[in-house]
Amino acid sequence: MTAQRACGVGDVAVSAALKVELDGIDVAIVKDSAGAIHAIGDNCTHGDISLSEGFVEDETIECWAHGSQFALRSGKPLNLPAFEPVPVFPVTIVGDDVLVDVQNPLNLN
Structure with a gap:
């Protein structure tokens, strides 16, 4: 895995997202309402919106x-107007660091 540090765990609030750039790829680091951290492509596939x-x-x-x-x-x-998925990237938490592997998306092979 070619994971790299994207941010700290505390840098993202619950039910919020943070934009980072890794290897020239815009990534949204998202903490869902349960506190789980996700990394997805930051650009909406419908209108290239962050x-x-x-x-x-x-x-x-x-x-x-x-x-x-x-x-x-x-x-x-989950609804229109978008119909193409955004990439989902593997996330690993090491201490307080959020590591993301943008070279190996989980869903777009």
């Missing part, structure tokens, strides 16, 4: 511009 500026609820993130929701575990859109 998902980290959207709304987090339970295990979903919603694009603020057009309302498409994406499942944080699978990257799949």
